[in-house]
Amino acid sequence: MIGALVSLIYRSLFLRGTSGAKAAHFLTKLAYVSAFVTAAYLRGDSIYIAAATAALIALADSGLDWVGPAVILSSIPATWYALTAYLLSLAGVPPTVTPADAAIIFARVLAYSLTIMFIIYSIDPVSISNALHALGARKASSAPLLIWRVMPYGLSTMMESLAIGELKGEGASKRIAPAIAAIIEHGRGIEASAYLRLAAPMVHRLPRRVNSFFTALLLLSAAALILWVLP
Numbered sequence: 001m002i003g004a005l006v007s008l009i010y011r012s013l014f015l016r017g018t019s020g021a022k023a024a025h026f027l028t029k030l031a032y033v034s035a036f037v038t039a040a041y042l043r044g045d046s047i048y049i050a051a052a053t054a055a056l057i058a059l060a061d062s063g064l065d066w067v068g069p070a071v072i073l074s075s076i077p078a079t080w081y082a083l084t085a086y087l088l089s090l091a092g093v094p095p096t097v098t099p100a101d102a103a104i105i106f107a108r109v110l111a112y113s114l115t116i117m118f119i120i121y122s123i124d125p126v127s128i129s130n131a132l133h134a135l136g137a138r139k140a141s142s143a144p145l146l147i148w149r150v151m152p153y154g155l156s157t158m159m160e161s162l163a164i165g166e167l168k169g170e171g172a173s174k175r176i177a178p179a180i181a182a183i184i185e186h187g188r189g190i191e192a193s194a195y196l197r198l199a200a201p202m203v204h205r206l207p208r209r210v211n212s213f214f215t216a217l218l219l220l221s222a223a224a225l226i227l228w229v230l231p
Helices: 002-013 026-042 046-062 064-090 099-121 125-134 140-168 172-193 195-199 212-229
Strands: none
Touching: 026 046, 026 099, 026 125, 026 212, 046 064, 046 099, 046 212, 064 099, 125 140, 140 172
């Protein structure tokens, strides 16, 4: 089960490189996030619009390769919250939660989780690095690139370690320590090989292509959220 969860996280967050939704202009991503937060604060049911737009953009980006794992992963906390609220209500703990209320809780948590996962999925480390460079933090602008390189490797290493443990008949607890050791060793290798780049500030910004199609989709999604909450 742990291996399946790690695999879902890996596929839902690091499925593709810097193409598709990741290649949209960072200002449109900022506009989408701002519209999502504002709409969710002003009108609760706007989260369904946000989740629908996120799913549609993700379908245009990578099809069911991202939407499938993301929905499954989002269903875990949604089921937990809905089931816990309903069982506590049956045990006499207020407030009263009917099956219909539990279904609404499930849908809302699923929508929130799916939208947040899409926002994380659309993050582009190159844009973050260039933004830090523009703000004057040139020495720190290499950090996002290093983190985004180590994170997917760490998840992949964890999946491999759990698969080895399954073949050897070992529990998951015995395979976590070797996986963490391999991740730390990999991170040190990257740090050693890129020591000069990490120790010195970046001189130039990294080249990056902007995908006009997904930029337009994010703008339309942000506009739809704002229009939804307008009186």
